[in-house]
Amino acid sequence: MPGLDVRLASTAFDPAAELAAFTAGHPQAGGVVSFLGQVRAEAPGSAVEALELRHYGPLTLPAMRDLGTAVLERWVLEGLLIVHRSGVMVAGDPIVLVAAAARHRRDAFAAADFAMDHLKSESWFWKREKVAGQWRWIEPRAQDFEDLARWS
Amino acid sequence: MAIRLVFLGRLEDAAGASEREVATAPSLDALYAGLEPDLAAALQADRIKLAHNGALLRAGDAPQLTDGDELAFLPPVSGG
Numbered sequence: 001m002p003g004l005d006v007r008l009a010s011t012a013f014d015p016a017a018e019l020a021a022f023t024a025g026h027p028q029a030g031g032v033v034s035f036l037g038q039v040r041a042e043a044p045g046s047a048v049e050a051l052e053l054r055h056y057g058p059l060t061l062p063a064m065r066d067l068g069t070a071v072l073e074r075w076v077l078e079g080l081l082i083v084h085r086s087g088v089m090v091a092g093d094p095i096v097l098v099a100a101a102a103r104h105r106r107d108a109f110a111a112a113d114f115a116m117d118h119l120k121s122e123s124w125f126w127k128r129e130k131v132a133g134q135w136r137w138i139e140p141r142a143q144d145f146e147d148l149a150r151w152s
Numbered sequence: 153m154a155i156r157l158v159f160l161g162r163l164e165d166a167a168g169a170s171e172r173e174v175a176t177a178p179s180l181d182a183l184y185a186g187l188e189p190d191l192a193a194a195l196q197a198d199r200i201k202l203a204h205n206g207a208l209l210r211a212g213d214a215p216q217l218t219d220g221d222e223l224a225f226l227p228p229v230s231g232g
Binding site: 054056057058059119120121122123124125126127128137138139140141144 | 158160161162164165170203205206207208222224226227228229230231
């Protein structure tokens with residue numbers, strides 16, 4: 001039975017430590033593929049001061065767990081890790097870490113890619129940015145839905 | 153007693169707060185009738201999903217509301 005570790009982090013997490021622990025926990029895997037999403041530094045002169053992700057407790061983490069279960073059913077994995085931030089972040093802060101451990105690398109690559117596309121477009125998060133001291137909500141991106149359509 | 157309304161994303165700006173308690177109303181229509189018209193319209197706009205006590209509703213569902221219920225209004229998600 002492959003291991004599933006799905007967490008919602010309300011404060012900063014350490015992606016390197018998470019990945020080291022995950023990898024150590026799956027010695028039978030031949031490979032581990034990971035994706036780290038971080039708050040990008042804007043060009044000099046850009047005014048984005050902070051980013052906030054809001055979630056809704058009754059839906060957000062349960063849906064992330066459902067996604068993790070779907071990934072494990074679709075690919076042959078030894079383990080899957082999903083850690084996603086909520087709350088206020090600044091440039092350089094980790095937002096999301098997905099890691100898939102598998103005996104064979106193609107399953108690990110595909111599983112991590114699938115999990116990210118679904119997290120980006122379907123998980124219950126709402127994003128806003130602080131620009132010049134004012135918060136504004138961010139609307140969904142069409143690209144995220146195109147990414148999702150790759151899997152249907 | 154009351155019903156707790158939770159406003160996610162841009163609906164927080166429309167409501168002026170992330171949560172609000174309103175007097176218990178028996179149905180969604182009755183509840184909307186007690187809100188400011190602009191807010192009621194924003195909550196019923198296309199692509200706004202609802203969760204009743206943490207469970208997603210489908211389009212056209214007409215839940216029976218009782219004291220202590222929580223209704224969350226969920227605009228399209230905007231990703232991580």
